[in-house]
Amino acid sequence: MQQSRNRKVLREKRGRFLGSFYAAIIYAMFYIPVLVMIQFSFNDAKRNYSWEGFTTAWYGKLFSFRNHDLWEALVYSIIIAVLATIISVVIGVLGGIGLKKFQFRGKKFINLMLYVPIVVPEIVLAVSMLIIFMTIGIKLGMGTIVIGHCTFCIPYAVVTIKGRISGDNDTLQEASMDLGANRVQTFWRVTIPSIMPGIMSAAFLSFTLSIDDVIMSNMLASARQSTLPVLILSVNRTGITPDINALTTLMVLVMVFGMLIMNFIQRRIAAKEAREIAESEKRISAMSEHG
Amino acid sequence: MKKALSLLIALVMLFSLGITANAAERKELNIFMWSDYISDDLIADFEDQFDVRVNLSYMNDNADSITKLTAGAGSEYDLIMTCDAYMESLINGGYLEELDLSQIPNSANINKAYWSEQNQGYCVPYLMNYIYVVYDTERCPIEITCYNDLIRPEMKGQIGSVDGARNLFPIALIALGYDPNSRDENEIKEAYEWLVKYNENVVAYGSTETNIVSGAISCMFTYDGNTAEAMAQLGENNTLVVAPFTSDPVQLGFDLYVIPKGAQHMDLAYQFLNYICDPEVMAANLVDNPYSCPNDAAVAAASEEYRNGPAFDFDYKTNIFFQEDVGDAITIYDQYYQMLKVG
Amino acid sequence: MNQMTKKKPLSRLPMIAQAGPVSLWMILFVTIPMLFIIFISFMTRGTFGGVEYTPTLTSYQTLADVIYLNVILKSLRVAVVTTVVCLLLGYPFAYYIARKPADVASRLIMLLMIPLWTNSLMRLNAWMLLFQTNGPVNKALLAFGLVDKPVMFLYTDGLVLLGLITNFLPFAVLPMYSSIEKLQDAMLEASADLGAKPSTTFLRVTLPLTFPGIFSAIILTFIPALGTYTITDMLGGGKVLYIGNIIKNQFGTIRNWPLGAALSVLLLLITALLIFLYSRFASIEDMEVM
Incomplete structure (x- = not known):
């Protein structure tokens, strides 16, 4: 034994x-x-063809802010990615739940439509959206890029969320409603926490897709501003310059730092919620004893 | 959570407001072109001199500007870069504003041999590039003096090449003794058969300069600008030479500026075009962008180093052909190009 | 009667609130553009770009060419290989993460996503720098005397596959992770207590229960891999065209929008067919992912 x-x-x-x-x-x-x-x-070379020796000159160049193209493109890309992620996750979470839970006419159709942006090469949607935007006179800019990005992020979000939901959610929800919670409370307190890993995955996917997108960003951008990936691909014609590596490195550092902060906030909130739950449980047990 | 979210949204809004507010102060000139293809100083000086803000946005592919123009988004820009191969379609399709050359007096500096009469009304050439053959004298198995050398069996696994139907087919057509801009299906078909052999020798399309510097290839069919970069990278160890072609012509392509139909700031666009045609301005620009230049006065004013650059060290500079718009025949080219690459 | 009409809008509200936004978005920004694409596919190619609005079936007749069958088979092959490898590599990895405590797991997932926030082109470029003829890998091999001349790693199928995997694996891992995470220990323990071998538990309990995640993973890798071309172009040396390349070229330099549109419609039909076949023959419960 x-x-x-x-x-x-x-x-x-x-x-x-x-x-x-x-x-x-x-x-x-x-x-x-x-x-x-x-x-x-x-890399101590004008372009990254091979390793030529060590220098920090590229960071120096970056922080001299002479080439603000790169910085502007970076900030622009991050703002777009954050907006696209928020919109996609909100619509994706609601949609994932709604499409799973409800039966309605046209549901099959919407489900099929969700696959379109995943399968059709981006250029196809990008060009048709561009033509439509130009025809109805929508000004190109950050808004149109965000719309473009959301269009391919939402399907990813919905598919990920749906993969998380299954039958037992219904039981939980019913239990919650039986206990007197209204729909909104149930949604926030039961449904959302139970699919949290799915939401997290959806957010990661959306952000990743948006921050790396070239085609939509290029087609739907205004004349004022390009996103960073568009700029990088354009430079790639003659070879990547090390200052782009430097900027990408900084970008990763900033994002890691941002994630750590978010993580910290999240944990604070979780701790607070745990306290609340413990308190309410105490109250419930006190009540039931009383009853 | 909700609070954090709303804070985030508010921050983002603030950021985006900051950007747009910043942009709305001065007159603006919107240019769509290749990145890393015009000197930052030139743009900064132009901005100071004319008190405008220049917004550069970048394309990834020559096709981008065509797609933007044909989809009706041209009017977003004041100047768009494209190349000579598309001019006929763009003019006939009515996507461009006609130019008033009297507004661009400096354009007189541009060599008319590189600026066809028909194009003069619609575009101003900026820089140009030869697409030629370069090889490594130490590693390349044979000396290359014509396109037919590229399909010899010794060259298997040695070649890096630019891509695109309209870059590849002309060399095959020339090798076969035809017009590089042929619209004849039989000739294109023969060219396809030539290219099948070429394709067998090719290691990779694209990234030619990286591959030749790293030693993955010993011969490349590429642009002069990329060659200049590769040679600069190799520095003292440079063993690359431009292939001494004896009779085959090489392609000369132009990157040029057009004013799209409905451009909002025509006057600024004219000022800019005139500015870049100034010999001194262009000569300074050539330091950062050592490409061939159709502006003779600028080349004369340019540095010794630029004029003697090894990438431009070949003596058949005038034995050239241009990539013409082949009209509907482009679909025939595409069909054979697909066959070439699908097999 | 009166009561019913009163009650109906109330019960529809949550449905509209939840399924409404996504439906609206899909109709506005996917259906309408796609209808336009389908419309274009029946039109004539404009000589100077764009489209001439004269109806024709030319584009679809062009599609009958055997070349497109070859292209589609090639693209399918890439998509299948990528998906299978991603599932095989990704499932154990997702399982590993999902079995960790929630806070560790979320950090591990984050660790997986961070590299993807660098530009994909930069990452592909890095692989090429690493494996190029005079790159560190070759230098190390030479230094240890394992080879006597540099190995040509670039433009081989192996490197292309590596590029595809590093690009698509996270898209397979995330949905699988979120469904494995949901598995309750109690169930696995129950299975073990009932005398099931670990392999039986895995095949009879774990796998079926996590199937929705696997299915999402397939969707999120197979379908985009079908239309991909940047990775194969860069790491494969652009010697082979896939359906994505061809469509891109039609909207770009070739200026044959109707053909590009017809090819996109074809791609959509193939996907719809695959999904249909899958739902017909895979009689697994909880296929509701679709």
Whole structure:
């Protein structure tokens, strides 16, 4: 008995080690190119054809703010990505739940439409949207880019959220309503927390898609401002310059920092909610004792 | 959570307001072109001198400007960069404003050999690029003196090439002794068969300069500007030479500015065009952008270093052909180009 | 009667609030543009770009060419390979993350997403710098005497696959993670307590229960991989055209919008067919993802 338990512990340990090892390999696959990219931001060459030696000159150039094109493009891209993420996640969460829960005429059609932006090469939607916007006289700019991005982010958000929802949500919701919560309360207190990992995934996907988009951004942009990926692809004609590596490196650092702050806020909120729940539970048990 | 969210939204709104407010102060000139293709100083000086703000936005592909123009979004811009191969369609399609050259007196500096009469009314050439063959004297197995050398079996796995139907087919047509802008389906078909052999020798399309510097290829069919970058990168170790072609002509393409139909700031566009045609201004611009230039006065005023650049060191500069608009025949080219790449 | 009319709008409100925005968005920004694309596909190519509004079936007749069948088969192959590899690599990885405590898991997911916030072109570029002829990998191989001349990694199928995986894997991992995370330990324990071997538990409990996530993962990798071309162009050396390239070219330099539109319609039909076949033959419960 003792022996078999030991063996089990051993096996679990080994399993955990193998799991971590495997995860490390996968992470390496994602981080190696980023590290190489960071390394080449210190490349002492006009263009990144090969490694020529170490310099921090590119960061110097960046912080002299002489080339504000890059900075403006970066800020513009981030604002667009944040807006597109917020809109897509809100519509995606509502839509994911709604399309799963309700039966209505045209639902199949909407479901099919959701696949269109995923499958059709972006240029097709981009060109047709451009023509339509020009025809009805919508001015191109940040708004049109955000609309374009949301159009392909929403399907990703909906599909991810739907993958998270299943039958047991209904039971939970019914229980919540039976206990006297109204629809809105149930939505905020039960439905949303139960699909939180799905929401998080949807937000990550939307942000990632938007911050990296070239085609929609290019077609639907006004003359005033390009996004960073558009600028990078354009420079790629003759080879990436290390200042772009430097900017991308900074961008990653800023985002990591932002994520850490968000994480901190989230944990504060979670702690607060946990306290509230504990209190209300106490009250409920007090009430039931009283009853 | 909700509070954090609304704070975030408010911040974003503030940011975007800041950007638009900043942009609305001065007169604006909106230009759509390649990035990294005009000197920052030139733009800054122009802004100071004429008290305007220049908004540059960038294309990723020559097709981008065509798509924008044909989709009706041209009027968003005051100047758009495109190349000579599309001019006929753009003019006939009515997508461009006709130019009044008297408003661009400096345009007299541009060599008329590079600026066809028909195009003069609609565009101003900016820079130009030869698409020629360059090889590494140490690593390339053979000396290359004509396009037919590129399909010799020794060249297998040696070539890097630019892409696109209208860049590839002309060299095949020339190698076969036809008009590089042929509209004859049989000739195009023969060119396709030539290109199948070429394709077998090609390692990769695109990134030619990176590949030749890193040693993945020893010969490239590419633009002079990319060659200049590659040679500069190799520095003292440069063993690249422009292939000494004996009789085959090379393609000379132009990047040019057009004013799209309905442009909002025609006057500023004229001022800008006149400004960049000024020999001194253009000569300074050539330091950052060492490409071939149709502005003879500017080339004369340019630095010794620019004029003696190894990427321009070849003696058949006048044995050239232009990429003409082939009209509907483009679909034939496309069909064979697809066959080439799908197999 | 009166009561019914009063009650109906009330019960429809949550439906409109939830399914409404997404429906409206899809109709405005997907259906209308796509109707326009379908309309264009039946028109004539404008000589100078754009479209001439004379109805014709030319574009669809062009599609009958065997070349397009080849292109589609090639694109399908890439999409299948990418999806299978992403699922095989991604499921264990998603499982690993999902079994961690919630706060650790969310950090691990974040760790997975951060690299994607750098530009994809920059990442592809980094792979090329790493594997190029005089790059660090080749230098290391030479230094250790494993090879005597540099290996040509660039433009091989292996590198293309690596690029595709690093691009699409997160899209497979995220939905699978969120559905595995939902699995309750109790169920797995129950299965084990009932004497099921771990492999049986996995096949009979874990896999079926996480199927919605797997299905989402398939959708989010297979379908976009079908139309992809930037990765294959850059890492593959642009020697092969995929359907995405061809469509892009029609809207660009070739200026044959009707053909591009017809090809897009074809792509849509293929996807619809695949989804239909899938829903017909996969008799797995909770296929409601669709």
